[in-house]
Amino acid sequence: MSKMTAYREGMPCWVDLTCTDIGKAMAFYQGLFGWEYTDTGExxxxxxxxxxxxxxxxxxSPEPTASHPQWTTYLAADDADAVAERVRDSGGEVLLGPxxxxxxxxMAMAQDPAGALFxxxxxRAHAGSGLANEPGSFTWNENLSDDPRTARNFYFQVFGYAYDEVPGLDYTVIKLHGAPVGGIGDLPPMLPPGSRSFWSTYFQVSDTDLAAARAAELGGEVVVPPTDSxxxxxxVLRDDSGAGFCIISPPRG
Structure with a gap:
């Protein structure tokens, strides 16, 4: 089990789902991951x-008027105002806050120059996810972009990311202080033309095949069947409201 109490600037530290139907979303993810919930109140x-x-x-996050449900990746900041200023200076847009x-x-909500929201x-009191890299928690986040080169330059300017190329793919592993923390790559070819860049979240599961089957039973969609990597x-899945996310189980052995 990986317990987390703090995150370095630039690391994915939290994920949340914009829900058009909060009750429906709660039931789906409780059935899939076993999550329990606390209501923060009015x-x-x-x-x-x-x-x-x-x-x-x-x-x-209950947002009944949202255009569509989606998962959002949050990147840790030592100073949200300073990071927001670097976002603006580097060609991105601050949509809300800080x-x-x-x-x-x-917090702030921002958009990189290729259109990906983050x-x-x-x-302060809430550091981010208290668990990582174990079933039911997020384990990987990646920026899938229609302009990966621009995205890499933007996040380098904002967070100082270093990159390792993956041979044969337009995909790079994001590194902070020498450790891998995420990725940046091309939009998947399965998406329709004109699809917007986005940050994708992977949740760890014990058994990908069983979890994908369970998601379908709960009303979700298996977009990409379980595949070895x-x-x-x-x-790749969609929940029963259409929000996309990924699941992964660690290599055996």
Whole structure:
């Protein structure tokens, strides 16, 4: 089990789902991952904190008027205002904030020059996900872009990312202080022309085949069936409201 108490600037630290139907989303992910929920109440906009064994792993945000449900990746910031300024200076756009979230932290929502949305999170009482790289928690985040070169340059300017190329692919592993923390690559060819760049979230599962089958039973869609990769067995899913995400189980042996 990987317990997390702090995140270095630039690391993916939190994920949340914009929900058009909060009850439907809660039931789906409880059935898939076993999440339990805490309602933050009226002061917190009834944002739900999803937990595994009492430890926060993700959020669900009720947005009944949202155009479509989607998962958002938040990148850790030592100073959200300074990061927001670098976003603007580097050709991105700050869409919301920075603003305080009760006593939990300071956040902003931003968009990179290729159109991918992401969050900025400066921790206070809430550091981010308390678990990583174990079933039911996020384990990998990647920026899938219609302009990976521009995206890499942008995130280098904002967070100082270093990159390792993956041979044969227009894909690079993001490194911070020498450690891999995410990836940047091309938009998947399965997407329709004109699709917008986005940050994708991978959740770890114990058995990808069983989890994909369970997602389908819960009303979700298996977009890419379970497939072996050098990093584990993975599948691309949509939940029962259409929000896309990935699951992966570590390589055996």
């Amino acid at each position: 002061a917190g906009g009834h944002y739900r904190l999803a937990s595994m064994r009492g430890t926060r792993v993700a959020g669900l 603003l305080d979230v009760l006593d939990q932290g300071r 969050g900025i999170w400066q921790a 050098p990093y584990g067995r993975m599948s």
